[in-house]
Amino acid sequence: MKPIGQYLKIRAGSMPRGTRGFQPSSNQPASLTLALRETYDAGVRHLSSILAFFLVGISGLVAAASPLRKPCGRVVAHASGGDGAKASLVDQVQSSIVARLRAEGCRPVDVAALQAEHEDVASVLAHADQRLRQAEALLRLLHVSAANKALLEATEGYEQHLLALAERDGGLERLQAACRFGAIARYLENDEEGARATLSRCFVLAPDLDFDPAKFPPAMRAAVTESRLLFDELGTGSLEISAAEEPVTVLINSREVGRAPVRVDEVGPGPNYVTFLSDGRPPVTVSVLVRGAGHVEQVTPRLDVFRHGPLGLLVQASALAGTRAMGEPVREVFQATGEPQFLLLVQVHDGMAGEAPVRGFLYDRTGRLVAEKEGAVPISALSREVGLLVGSLVAPALSLGATLESETGWRAHMSKIARHRLFWPTVGAAALVTTGVLLGVTGRGLSDGQRVVVLGMVF
Numbered sequence: 177m178k179p180i181g182q183y184l185k186i187r188a189g190s191m192p193r194g195t196r197g198f199q200p201s202s203n204q205p206a207s208l209t210l211a212l213r214e215t216y217d218a219g220v221r222h223l224s225s226i227l228a229f230f231l232v233g234i235s236g237l238v239a240a241a242s243p244l245r246k247p248c249g250r251v252v253a254h255a256s257g258g259d260g261a262k263a264s265l266v267d268q269v270q271s272s273i274v275a276r277l278r279a280e281g282c283r284p285v286d287v288a289a290l291q292a293e294h295e296d297v298a299s300v301l302a303h304a305d306q307r308l309r310q311a312e313a314l315l316r317l318l319h320v321s322a323a324n325k326a327l328l329e330a331t332e333g334y335e336q337h338l339l340a341l342a343e344r345d346g347g348l349e350r351l352q353a354a355c356r357f358g359a360i361a362r363y364l365e366n367d368e369e370g371a372r373a374t375l376s377r378c379f380v381l382a383p384d385l386d387f388d389p390a391k392f393p394p395a396m397r398a399a400v401t402e403s404r405l406l407f408d409e410l411g412t413g414s415l416e417i418s419a420a421e422e423p424v425t426v427l428i429n430s431r432e433v434g435r436a437p438v439r440v441d442e443v444g445p446g447p448n449y450v451t452f453l454s455d456g457r458p459p460v461t462v463s464v465l466v467r468g469a470g471h472v473e474q475v476t477p478r479l480d481v482f483r484h485g486p487l488g489l490l491v492q493a494s495a496l497a498g499t500r501a502m503g504e505p506v507r508e509v510f511q512a513t514g515e516p517q518f519l520l521l522v523q524v525h526d527g528m529a530g531e532a533p534v535r536g537f538l539y540d541r542t543g544r545l546v547a548e549k550e551g552a553v554p555i556s557a558l559s560r561e562v563g564l565l566v567g568s569l570v571a572p573a574l575s576l577g578a579t580l581e582s583e584t585g586w587r588a589h590m591s592k593i594a595r596h597r598l599f600w601p602t603v604g605a606a607a608l609v610t611t612g613v614l615l616g617v618t619g620r621g622l623s624d625g626q627r628v629v630v631l632g633m634v635f
Contacts, residue, residue, distance in 0.1 A: 250516035251277055251570070252285045252509060256494040258525050263422035265532060265555075267455050269524050269562050276563035277520075280570050285513050287486050294485035294512070297340045304333030308350060311357050320364050327361065330354050338449060338461050342430035352381045356391060363396050371396075375403040376446035381429060383444060410445035411469030417450075420477040425453040436477050445469075452477045458487075486512040497521040497537045499545065506543035517541065520569065522562075530555050534562060538569045 255270040257263065274284045307330040314323035334341050334351040342348055359374040378385055385391075387400040417426050419437040426433050426440075429449050433440045436452075445468040451461040460478045467473070482488040489512050493505045506519055519539040527533050535550040547569050553561040 249282065250285055250514070251282045251518045251520055252287065252490070252513050252516050253277060253520040253522070254287070254490040254494060255522045255524060256491070258523055262526070263455050266524050268558055269522060269534065272559040272562040273520065273522060273566050275559070276566040277570065280567060282570060285516050287490065287513060290486045290513055291482065297337045300333050300337055301341060301344070304330040305350065307333070308354055308357070315357060315360060318364065320361050323357070324361050327354055327358050331358070335461065338430055338451060339427070339459055348381055348430060352378060355381065360393065360396065363399060368399060371399055372403045375400060376407060379404065379407045380444040380446045380448055407445060410467070412442040412444060413466040413468050413470070414472040415440045415443050415448070415450065415464065415466065415475055416472050417475045417477060420479065422454055422479070424477045424479070426477070427451040427453065450475060452479065454479055458482050493519065494521050494523070497523055498535070498548070501544055502539060503543040506539050507541070510541050515541070518570070520566070527552060532558070534565060536565055536569050
């Protein structure tokens, strides 16, 4: 089959000046000849040309007149304290930042949810449950060494997420079972002293626990009974938790007892789990040995920072806030938080005379510092002033479009040109001129109502 181009014989030289046409060959199919001889109505053609020119011109003018203002997209925002700044002050600043970002059309990233997903608490507890069941089965088979290993993993998983365990059905029952199986394993290894020490923790977690043939081997009757009598004889002691630099909630064996400083009486003798909770920090749990009646155990709250996951990476980046090109720490934050467009770090310091010095730093995806602001914020108008500071930081993001990515080489020059105030008016004018030239050129030679078709293209 011959190509369609061979059916055409263009005879531009034989046509009047300023016109175009075609001469179909004799072997051209009739249907193609009819298609090529189709003509346009002159009035409709000229009206369409005028309409196209008008529409393109209007679009160019709109592009030139409209400001380039787009939402700045997803932003990771993190407030940190320094120079003794109170946690409550930092939390208030964080809330103000999030509120202002939303008002500016940005979408703050929920880092707390990402941290929970990173830690995968449910999987850790599920693994601990599995190891606990395996330990029970191994103890029945008298595989004590393997059972101890499984119990160690189960206990570590439960202690790591003690509060999450307490919120599950059954509360701390699984941890109690792990302690009970641990006492049995030590007894089977002829470590009666270790078994009694482990039993004391069992009684602390389950004050009503006593010897039960369904829970302990018959051979442990004496050990369990004597340990229970000693537990009751020692009586309850007290815990006195001192004050902390920031508000700290205290829990004993997953039961909230108040905010530090606080004294707690009637605490069972033996090792107790004391947990410290502070906003913006991971929970810290320590084991405190209570000696019994007449003794007051002094406890100093322990605070920690997130070291892993999105929050841990944010803590590391905050320590370097202000660096012009932070690089890797910022890139790690972006990878851990779903590749947002900006990282906003705000440092709050403990000030005087009712003011708090605040510094804000805005980074792009490459770790380049693109904007920074600082000022003394009145405590009485904290939310409003922090909002103004954050607004001035994200303003470049709003005026420059969806991103402020750092670029190098020719891309950097093109980015600067695109941000020039005359760029869009020039584009609009170029669109008008180009449209007029194209319509003028393609409109020549069409007054005779004919067109030329070459390889399916119309001229």
